[in-house]
Amino acid sequence: MNILKKIQLPLGLLTLISLAVGAWYVYQAPADFQQGGAVRILYVHVPSAKMALLSYLFLTVASVLYLWKRWEGADIVAEAATAVGAAFTALTLASGAIWGKPMWGTWWAWDARLTSMLVLLIIYKGLMVLRHSLDDPVKGARATAILAIIGGVDLPIIHYSVVWWRTLHQPPSLTAAENSSVHISGPLLPPLLILSGAFILLGLYMVTVKARQIEARRRLDALEAARMHPDE
Amino acid sequence: MSDYTPYVTAVYVLAFVILGGYTLRWHASWKKLQRQLDHLDPEAP
Numbered sequence: 001m002n003i004l005k006k007i008q009l010p011l012g013l014l015t016l017i018s019l020a021v022g023a024w025y026v027y028q029a030p031a032d033f034q035q036g037g038a039v040r041i042l043y044v045h046v047p048s049a050k051m052a053l054l055s056y057l058f059l060t061v062a063s064v065l066y067l068w069k070r071w072e073g074a075d076i077v078a079e080a081a082t083a084v085g086a087a088f089t090a091l092t093l094a095s096g097a098i099w100g101k102p103m104w105g106t107w108w109a110w111d112a113r114l115t116s117m118l119v120l121l122i123i124y125k126g127l128m129v130l131r132h133s134l135d136d137p138v139k140g141a142r143a144t145a146i147l148a149i150i151g152g153v154d155l156p157i158i159h160y161s162v163v164w165w166r167t168l169h170q171p172p173s174l175t176a177a178e179n180s181s182v183h184i185s186g187p188l189l190p191p192l193l194i195l196s197g198a199f200i201l202l203g204l205y206m207v208t209v210k211a212r213q214i215e216a217r218r219r220l221d222a223l224e225a226a227r228m229h230p231d232e
Numbered sequence: 233m234s235d236y237t238p239y240v241t242a243v244y245v246l247a248f249v250i251l252g253g254y255t256l257r258w259h260a261s262w263k264k265l266q267r268q269l270d271h272l273d274p275e276a277p
Contacts, residue, residue, distance in 0.1 A: 038236040216265035
């Protein structure tokens with residue numbers, strides 16, 4: 001996992017620069033004619049949701065690679081992506097609730113998008129619990145990889161929930177037609193796009209930091225096991 | 233200051249606490265583990 005060491009610093013610097021540029025655009029962005037200043041919440045909420053889903057995509061690909069090639073590096077990336085994905089999913093749900101209170105008049109609704117996103121957080125947490133509930137780390141890694149692949153069914157449900165069902169949550173706004181009431185354009189668009197990119201970089205940076213921590217912990221556990229049982 | 237300022241502030245503080253907090257915590261934990269590894273196995277790369 002030498003590559004993590006090589007990319008961590010440049011990735012960290014790139015993340016900081018993109019976050020700073022994004023923050024400047026958020027500061028400059030005008031208020032929305034309907035939402036007022038509350039539109040600034042969406043500059044955190046939407047990028048965070050994108051990273052929550054992207055983390056699960058990493059997790060699924062890493063899980064398939066681990067089951068197929070038995071490469072420990074893939075399992076480390078899967079474990080790191082789980083922790084990072086859980087953090088972004090929690091932020092998505094919390095920021096959505098804080099936006100929902102002034103806009104919808106409620107913190108929470110059992111809407112298809114909100115509920116499927118909550119299911120994603122439960123899956124992330126379930127994967128974390130499952131990995132550490134088995135004594136044998138190899139069995140834990142395999143069971144987690146299998147569950148992660150099965151849990152991947154939630155991704156298209158989240159993505160298409162606002163299309164398949166009538167929901168309180170608005171339909172996709174970036175890809176909406178220009179004459180649609182939810183279409184985002186003009187000065188509201190750049191901060192959203194820049195912060196989406198910045199959050200992806202931040203998520204990748206967090207995966208590298210977490211993966212290096214997991215790798216160090218595993219090496220330490222192996223060394224300590226070897227010291228305690230020198231004959232094995 | 234708009235009526236929504238407390239909500240907007242809460243979200244940005246929360247983002248900073250959750251994402252920054254985990255990043256710093258994992259980094260500190262990696263540093264600590266690396267120190268232990270260097271102590272136990274000084275010849276490792």
